[in-house]
Amino acid sequence: MLSIQNIHAAVEGKEILKGINLDIQPGEVHAIMGPNGSGKSTLASVLAGREEYEVTEGSITFLGKDMLELSPEERSREGLFLAFQYPVEIPGVSTTNFIKTALNEKRKYHGLAPLDAVSFLKLMKEKMQLVEIDKALLTRSVNEGFSGGEKKKNEIFQMAMLEPKLTILDETDSGLDIDALRIVASGVNKLRNKNNAIIVITHYQRLLDYLQPDFVHVLYNGRIVKSGTKELALTLEDQGYDYIKEAFGATTI
Amino acid sequence: MHMAISQFNYIEEKFEALQTAHPNVLLNEVRQKGFQTYQTAGVPSCKNEEWRYTPVNNLFKQAFLFSDNKAAINAAFVDSVRLPESATANELVFVNGLYQPSLSTIRSANDEIVVLCMEAASADARFADILKAHLGKSSLYVQDGVHALNTSFINGGVFVYIPKNTQATLPLYVYQIADTVHHPVLAQPRSLIYLAESASLQLVEHYATSGNSDSFTNEIMEVVVAGNSVFEYYKVQNDDASANQVNTTHIRQIGKSYVHTVVITLSGGMIRNNTNIIMETPGNEAHMYGLYLLKGNTHADNHTLVDNREPHCFSNELYKGIMDDAATGVFSGKIYVRPHAQKTNAYQSNKNILLSEKATVNTKPQLEIFADDVKCSHGCTVGRLDEEALFYLRSRGIDAAQAKAMLLQAFANDVVEKIKIDSLRQHIETLIANRLSLQTN
Ligand SMILES: Nc1ncnc2c1ncn2[C@@H]1O[C@H](COP(=O)(O)OP(=O)(O)O)[C@@H](O)[C@H]1O
Numbered sequence: 001m002l003s004i005q006n007i008h009a010a011v012e013g014k015e016i017l018k019g020i021n022l023d024i025q026p027g028e029v030h031a032i033m034g035p036n037g038s039g040k041s042t043l044a045s046v047l048a049g050r051e052e053y054e055v056t057e058g059s060i061t062f063l064g065k066d067m068l069e070l071s072p073e074e075r076s077r078e079g080l081f082l083a084f085q086y087p088v089e090i091p092g093v094s095t096t097n098f099i100k101t102a103l104n105e106k107r108k109y110h111g112l113a114p115l116d117a118v119s120f121l122k123l124m125k126e127k128m129q130l131v132e133i134d135k136a137l138l139t140r141s142v143n144e145g146f147s148g149g150e151k152k153k154n155e156i157f158q159m160a161m162l163e164p165k166l167t168i169l170d171e172t173d174s175g176l177d178i179d180a181l182r183i184v185a186s187g188v189n190k191l192r193n194k195n196n197a198i199i200v201i202t203h204y205q206r207l208l209d210y211l212q213p214d215f216v217h218v219l220y221n222g223r224i225v226k227s228g229t230k231e232l233a234l235t236l237e238d239q240g241y242d243y244i245k246e247a248f249g250a251t252t253i
Numbered sequence: 254m255h256m257a258i259s260q261f262n263y264i265e266e267k268f269e270a271l272q273t274a275h276p277n278v279l280l281n282e283v284r285q286k287g288f289q290t291y292q293t294a295g296v297p298s299c300k301n302e303e304w305r306y307t308p309v310n311n312l313f314k315q316a317f318l319f320s321d322n323k324a325a326i327n328a329a330f331v332d333s334v335r336l337p338e339s340a341t342a343n344e345l346v347f348v349n350g351l352y353q354p355s356l357s358t359i360r361s362a363n364d365e366i367v368v369l370c371m372e373a374a375s376a377d378a379r380f381a382d383i384l385k386a387h388l389g390k391s392s393l394y395v396q397d398g399v400h401a402l403n404t405s406f407i408n409g410g411v412f413v414y415i416p417k418n419t420q421a422t423l424p425l426y427v428y429q430i431a432d433t434v435h436h437p438v439l440a441q442p443r444s445l446i447y448l449a450e451s452a453s454l455q456l457v458e459h460y461a462t463s464g465n466s467d468s469f470t471n472e473i474m475e476v477v478v479a480g481n482s483v484f485e486y487y488k489v490q491n492d493d494a495s496a497n498q499v500n501t502t503h504i505r506q507i508g509k510s511y512v513h514t515v516v517i518t519l520s521g522g523m524i525r526n527n528t529n530i531i532m533e534t535p536g537n538e539a540h541m542y543g544l545y546l547l548k549g550n551t552h553a554d555n556h557t558l559v560d561n562r563e564p565h566c567f568s569n570e571l572y573k574g575i576m577d578d579a580a581t582g583v584f585s586g587k588i589y590v591r592p593h594a595q596k597t598n599a600y601q602s603n604k605n606i607l608l609s610e611k612a613t614v615n616t617k618p619q620l621e622i623f624a625d626d627v628k629c630s631h632g633c634t635v636g637r638l639d640e641e642a643l644f645y646l647r648s649r650g651i652d653a654a655q656a657k658a659m660l661l662q663a664f665a666n667d668v669v670e671k672i673k674i675d676s677l678r679q680h681i682e683t684l685i686a687n688r689l690s691l692q693t694n
């Protein structure tokens with residue numbers, strides 16, 4: 001479903017991704033780990049189409065389409081979803097109205113009529129239960145004044161509403177307490193099926209225990225330096241990133 | 254051909270003619286003073302700090318003519334510019350600066366609101382003293398020739414009185430209509446609004462043009478708010494690009510009272526709004542809001558003044574601007590705290606978004622604080638749309654134009670939501686949504 005080939009990307013003229021290759025099939029869960037600053041969020045941004053990240057080389061194919069040709073909104077409507085590491089607060093834009101607009105834009109793109117108010121509310125209610133998000137949050141402005149955990153839950157709620165084919169969870173687990181982590185992880189698990197895939201960026205085994213990834217990749221200094229199965233995550237948990245850093249050197253940038 | 258209005262003889266002749274044709278002891282005196290100021294102060298240029306960014310003198314180079322009162326605005330035209338629910342409220346219609354009783358309707362009971370021509374009020378034993386005491390007080394604060402020009406030509410103005418203990422039931426809609434079908438017009442509306450003790454009034458002012466020539470509306474509205482009264486003022490400027498205006502809304506709180514103003518500017522030519530609040534007694538409270546959402550070549554200049562003359566007054570001010578195309582915004586917010594005005598709380602904020610390379614804004618907070626035990630703050634920002642927020646919305650499938658519209662609407666709504674008349678607020682929300690091409694779902 002997703003094929004990343006030799007992606008190089010730069011921001012403000014500085015190369016951050018230095019040749020990433022990754023293939024993802026429907027139904028798979030891929031974990032991406034790696035020290036801070038290695039380029040994980042940059043990869044997520046490049047996939048989501050953030051314009052300040054310039055792709056200088058390589059290609060990305062998503063569901064048969066040249067992803068680099070698509071705008072961020074088209075990528076989303078095609079089925080990509082990025083749960084942000086730092087979801088932004090948008091004062092004055094109601095969460096409900098925002099999600100309704102997003103959902104209906106996607107439906108329009110796929111030739112479907114907009115959801116009427118009743119069906120929309122029904123869907124909201126169903127998905128709210130799935131991620132155990134408080135209804136009161138959805139009447140407020142997008143993420144405004146939300147706690148860290150509430151913001152992350154809101155990301156998963158949006159994922160539930162939009163039913164993406166490929167989801168990227170960028171450190172969705174950071175800043176969550178044990179209960180919130182369990183709720184978020186079980187929400188994600190309920191949304192999994194054989195037709196969709198997940199890229200989970202994390203530092204912690206806790207989330208991976210819930211999600212049981214098929215593959216684990218270590219991103220370091222803009223490259224995937226090691227790939228393996230879920231046991232690789234356990235090794236990292238055990239030994240930390242130092243052994244990666246040693247093996248691959250404090251490579252000069 | 255017509256000459257520029259700054260040609261001295263034209264204005265002098267008109268002034269002399271008015272003084273003779275419509276003699277009135279009180280008005281003649283006020284006009285005479287105004288005319289003297291006009292002659293000495295003259296029309297300000299951009300060298301005058303108060304007019305630095307608004308070249309009002311350019312208007313005086315055009316061939317505007319005083320209204321000949323032959324304007325042909327009829328009820329059907331008024332219908333076409335009415336605001337929602339206005340047709341069941343109180344309505345005052347001015348055409349080219351002159352109050353038109355035949356087009357105006359007061360629907361409240363007689364004892365809830367009194368509306369009189371200024372000439373009649375000055376001859377009415379009930380109101381003569383009020384007029385004498387309060388007409389023209391804004392000249393103490395606004396001393397330039399443009400303001401004085403209006404005062405020189407007080408004619409066809411209106412006096413509105415809300416009696417003691419009247420919670421005026423219906424809002425008062427004031428329509429300022431320029432009829433420019435035949436020639437460019439200089440309109441100079443004048444009004445004095447008086448709220449006696451424990452009274453309340455919601456006043457909505459709206460501007461419209463019939464015709465294609467330019468207009469220059471030079472308006473003064475003076476409002477006097479007595480103790481325990483509540484005054485709400487809403488200004489809606491959504492006029493043609495040919496419509497220029499300078500107006501002063503001068504509100505004096507002469508007893509402990511509550512004032513709430515919202516000025517919405519959506520289109521027009523060169524616009525200058527002076528919104529002044531003078532707190533003449535302790536414990537006054539005022540809230541001032543403004544939104545200027547500009548495109549094309551519209552120029553909107555909001556000058557605000559809060560004069561804290563007495564202790565324990567509170568004021569809060571929020572003006573927000575969005576400038577597109579080659580539009581220009583100006584905000585100048587003055588807060589005076591007099592030495593005697595301890596325990597003043599005065600807050601001011603001005604936020605601007607520029608949407609194009611050619612759009613500009615000049616913002617200038619001016620705090621002059623002479624008391625030591627006060628809480629005052631001010632802040633201004635000029636920026637572009639929040640790229641992070643824009644990307645967040647787009648990443649959820651909302652296209653860039655729609656995402657932008659949603660963010661701008663949210664920005665504007667901080668001001669629009671302060672409109673307490675539901676039908677008016679909804680009307681403005683719709684105008685803004687249409688303007689931003691916001692799709693609703
Ligand atoms: N918008 C940006 N501007 C400048 N530098 C950036 C930007 N985004 C990321 N970087 C830099 O790119 C590198 C990788 O960052 P990031 O992708 O956020 O790492 P990770 O998510 O793995 O912690 C860091 O050195 C970071 O400072």
Ligand SMILES: [Mg+2]
Pocket residue numbers: 040041042085170171
């Ligand atoms: Mg990151």
